[in-house]
Amino acid sequence: MEGGKSTNWMRKTIEKFEKYEFVNPKITVELVQSAGYVSAQNIFESKSQENDLPKWNEFSDILESVRQEIVDDLRGQIAQRIASGVINKTFKAEADRKAANQQVTLVLRYGHLVCAICAALLEFYQKIDELTDEMAKTLASNIVDSVVETIEKEKKIRIEEFVKTVVKKLLERALKKIFKTLTTKMREIAIPLPWGNKLALRIIGVLTCPDPEKHFEVMKYCLKPLVEECLKEPIKDQLPKDWEVFLKSLLKRIEQIEASLSRAQVTAP
Known part of the structure; x- marks a missing residue:
């Protein structure tokens, strides 16, 4: 998608958002x-310029x-x-068997089943990322403390605390980058597409959810990251201005819902 003037379809979508603001489930x-x-397409096309990836149409297929x-695996013969x-x-x-079969069919044909799988996997991967970030922070601190202690003994000097803090931050950043690369590659190699690929999971989660208003995990783990990444440079620079405004409004609305749910959990008896 090229920057500049948006299509009529985009304009109509924006107008619907401004008018209904998540009140009408169909809207x-x-x-x-x-x-x-649209966010996924822009993200994918941006990544495809840096990597040897198939075209968007091929990927979406x-x-x-x-x-x-x-x-088919869940509902087939x-x-x-x-x-x-x-x-x-x-x-x-026989009556009990028939009733049980009906209930199994009801669950397997539940519209949110596929998007629920996507959201659950994304939440799981996020927790793994958080754990590796914490591990990187701890390792960086331990490594720097050990190195500084050795230097101080050998050189008979005292390293200032702010120096240790700076070096810890730099090492922590480097370790986080290493761990993220490792976990991403391991996940994508060990788990077949799309279940190990975050972008693919987010796309499927968004496009298969029959009612995102009642399934906030899809909004949080699938849609929100797509919109956030789409609003970062250089992707943002390629968006039509009104579409950028729309995505920012949508992101703000998601954050409002998220904050509202958090407050509800805190005040719940």
Whole structure:
């Protein structure tokens, strides 16, 4: 997408957001999916300039085929046979088996199942990142303290505390970068697309969620990171101005909902 004047579709989407502000669930779905799709496309195209990646259309087709594959895995004939086998061993009465099958089908056909998987994986990966960040901070502190202690003994000097603080910050930053690269590569190698790829998970989560207004985890772990990255340079510079304004408004709205939910959790008995 080139910067400058936005399309009529974008303009209409922005107008709907300004008018409804997440009140109408149908409008919410359209807004979230539109924002997620456009943000993801811009992010992907920006990354493709730096890496040897397929075209956006090819990538989105891959994600759609993977999404359909997991739906088939959960709802297809093989899944039904597995479910029936477990149910038949558990229940003897035909009426009980029929009721159990109906409930299994109800759960597996629940509209939020795929997006819930995406959001849960993204939350899990975020916790791993937080743990590695904490580990990097601890390691940096221990390493610098040990090195400084050795230098002070050998050189018979005293290293100022602010020097230790500066070096710790630099080392912590370097270690975080190393750990992030390692965990990302390990995840993407060990786990097949899209389940080990954050961008892919965010796209699928946004585009498959039937009602993001009632599924805030999708807003938090899928949509919000897409919008945030899209609003960073150099991607932001390629956006039409009104689309940039729209994404900023959307991000602000997500943060308001997030803050509201946090307050509700704090005040809950």
